Amino acid sequence: MLPIDPTKKIFFQRWISEGDLVIVYERHTHMTAVKVCGGSVLQNRFGVFEHADWIGKPFGSKVLSNKGGFVYLLAPTPELWTLVLSHRTQILYIADISFVISYLEIVPGCLVLESGTGSESLAASLARALAPYGHVYTFDFHEQRAALAREDFVKTGLSILITVEVRDIQGRGFPENFYGLVDSIFLDLLQPWLAIPSAGKMLKQDGVLCSFSPCIEQVQRSCESLRTIFTDIRTFEVLLRLYEVQEGRREFSGDDDDGSLGSLPCKRSLYSSGRSNGKEKSNAQAVMPRPCSEARGHTGYLTFARLNSCSGR
Template identity: 65%
Template sequence: MMVPLDPAGKPTSQRRIAEGDTVVVYERHDAMRAVAVRAGGVLQNRFGVFRHDDWLGRPFGSKVYSSAAGGGGRGGGKAGGGFVHLLAPTPELWTLVLSHRTQILYIADISLVVSYLELVPGCVVLESGTGSGSLTTSLARSVAPHGRVHTFDFHEQRAASAREDFERNGLSSLITVNVRDIQGEGFPEEHRGAADAVFLDLPQPWLAIPSVSLMLKQDGVLCSFSPCIEQVQRACEAMRSCFTDIRTFEILLRTYEVRDGALNNATVNEDATVGPRPQKRKKNTSSGENLDCIQKTSVLVRPASTAKGHTGYLTFARLRV
């Protein structure tokens, strides 16, 4: 990850790839995978064969060519072969490549959570439940290098898998994974009055809110994520006894595609494109008649054909002083 430091004091993304590191192999924006680097390892994809030995010692962000490219590998020769980029597993990229053990939060929701929880280096955060660890990773970067994330999940195997991911990505010094039913038992007494922020992703968050009020420091912030508005209503009702400034948000993300394209038409909608202005030229028809024709090669911008809709509702509240 970008958070932990190596012995030389450099962020992981600024050092060179070593055996045991996790790298994000980037083929294109919608085709990435996490790969654990090991001596003698091989990755095969549609672009060719890539040997892990050729990655060792390279900086994160390197562009590497397939071994089948004739002179590829450590020599870096192109020879018409395929290539990939080797990226550091930042929280944003990890969210896109992690194993889905549960439904996860994506970057749009995560960014608002980190912002409204007012997280800074040194903060202590309690999270329930851990799930696949998508949000946990971003929370850890926000509180690094001296803060701490205590995350809880009632499912023992899910917690164990998340712990392995955090260890592999070098986050063990920032994240503690615990097995506990927060809805039924509340947060452990050892965290009473010690948390700067609490995040809940539970089917019945209102059951945990009394415990949250005991864990937060004065003026601490709570965030509860729920997919259904009925859950939000019950959670807000429970919050009113000891929280103030209660707000609920829904994040709807619209992505645009940007690509090169050619337009051939008598009429060009200038508002739909950016780039050079169209040039008119004469075009002869089979009958010899001259017609004005606009031909344009430009950058086309349009909404993506598929868009993520509703993910959930984010409710924030501040502990009443």
Template identity: 35%
Template sequence: MDFGRPMVCNPGVVAKSNIRLVPETYLGDDPLDILVCQASNDAAKDLFLGNDNPSSDSTKKDTSSEPTNDTEKHLSRVDHALYAEHHLPAPRPTIQPGDLVVVFESFNDLNFVYATPNEVFSNRNGHFPHHDFISKPYGCKIRSKNNNGLGFLYLLRPTPELWARSLPHRTQIVHELDASMIVHYLNLIPNMVVCESGTGSGAMSHVILRSIAPKGKLHTYEFNKIRADKARVEFQGHGLGHLVEVHHRDVCGKKALLNMNQQESNQPAASDETETDEIKDKDSADDGKGGFQLGESAAHAIFLDLPEPWLAVKHAAFTLKTSGRICSYSPCMEQTQRTVVALKQYGFHSIQTVEARLKEYFVDEVEMEAPPTVLPAIPTEETATLEKERHVAGGVLPKEDSEVNSDIENAENKLQPGAKKRKLCARPFSQMRGHTAFLTFATAGGSMPRIPDKSSM
């Protein structure tokens, strides 16, 4: 994906200038040449180091053939090679072999392909060879090779939102409205370190990666090895391998909890044959103790999408930086309640739970009667009195009041609706897509130790 392109390093103006510190004997042993080198080094220090190390403070003059200690001290800081320009390369304007392409078939029907020569994408609209995709710009319209070219589709550049609508669902995904709220309330910005558990289908992972690119790092954890391996392959295929590291690990440490509970009940520890399927699906890299294994205060934000997130809160408190943000995504209020209790226990504050639903509207032209364009004037006291007399008299007014009667009739005629016209109207969809999701946000505090309990180790 374009947002995940690694940064490139090109020499900039400073690097091309070749400015650097040199030994004072660089030009020779002549005293005048040595003074020239000293002046050049002082100018380089002023240019690169600013007011932190002004050359005027340097009074020591070393005329030896070896570089001075001051030169050695600052040589690495003013070396021109360190002043290269880091920037993102320009996005490729056309589709190349191996690129991910989102296929737009209809408003509610999206698919995806990896552009591969000699392969064909087929749907109810026809057959579309991949070689027709290659070298075409994103957003173009492709005609089918059969059905007289009547079938067509659009080739779209992948985004996290489009990928979430077309990806193969391995688990329930986080929809775009919840995803946008998570990014906002976690205060995600470029170059952050973020932890996510669990990975699932990877929809939320792509949203996080877009927010922390181009030099951030996402550590995503999945207890199911098959899902972890598939997610790792997808990230590499999308050009995101340098931004994400997939861990096959249960951050909750259920295996350690199970063994501890069995020891308390004087039962033998769980063996590989007696473990549940969820706990048995582990490799040698997972010691079963839980946690993120990144060290203390290593992450800026943590996102939990787990059945029992309260078990991972103590590990999150250890891994988060002070004032780092955490989010827990739960479909049930009972899960949210237990998570909030754990958050308070481990020193989190500013706890907030929100629920958001997306209500979409269908906009179309509708034929309807136009409203009156001219409204009657507000009746005066005399007109209102005559109107009452007319009702009492059966709708007839004296001849001397015919002019007032005519004015009333004209006003009523003006209220008649006009001819039917087509108007642009909006009406809500009968269904709101999505499922109940409670998002709990909190901030890590620094007022109490945030080291996991010994029981979890």
């Protein structure tokens, strides 16, 4: 059960084969995970796509339907998998995931414990960060969720780097055979303070723990537990603001030279010019970024702590 098997490496296959999982990209708001089967077809608003035509093509290919419509066939990277996976539980998105991997100091060869597995969006990114020699052991108390997660990791080719086990970490703690061997631990639990004492025993000296909680009351109680054996305790909230970039035409005059055009990153071309009230006026085609009308707000709080080397466990 323990790491690390140096013979296990990810094989990044760039050519689509029978049985592969591909992400069918229609537009940035609509993607679908499809398992390639030679005798199957995909039907959508663009027409009928035969899977047999996909086999042998490189990931990223543009393929045509019987009507001349097209989609792109993309590799199931952790980022894309997060966007198409089944939401069995609340999931972490890319902004939180990248922050977690950075602060947990995940590098190739690390041994990482996670509880709970949930919809497995984080585990896929952890596996890529610690490849090719590291390993993720992820635990979930729900047997059906754990079984579905195992199936998904086989589909995405990450099963050699991720082991899914059924265990109630809040009630039983982590398995004792990880004692003092773990580089990093991630907790996504209703009562993370119950698992913190066990997590402290599993970590190497100077190991790092992260706890994800949606409510500040959970954070406060977790910090009280962390203070007994951890140091450098920090809590973050990652808020993401997206911008839409659109082309538009804007009229301006010579008086705009005072810097008011600083909001226009790029003037494309001048279409017309004339005089109005004695001043030059022109229309310019410009690229204008604007905040999206819909933005994902609060997801949760990320609390990080480092094992105190003087804790004595």
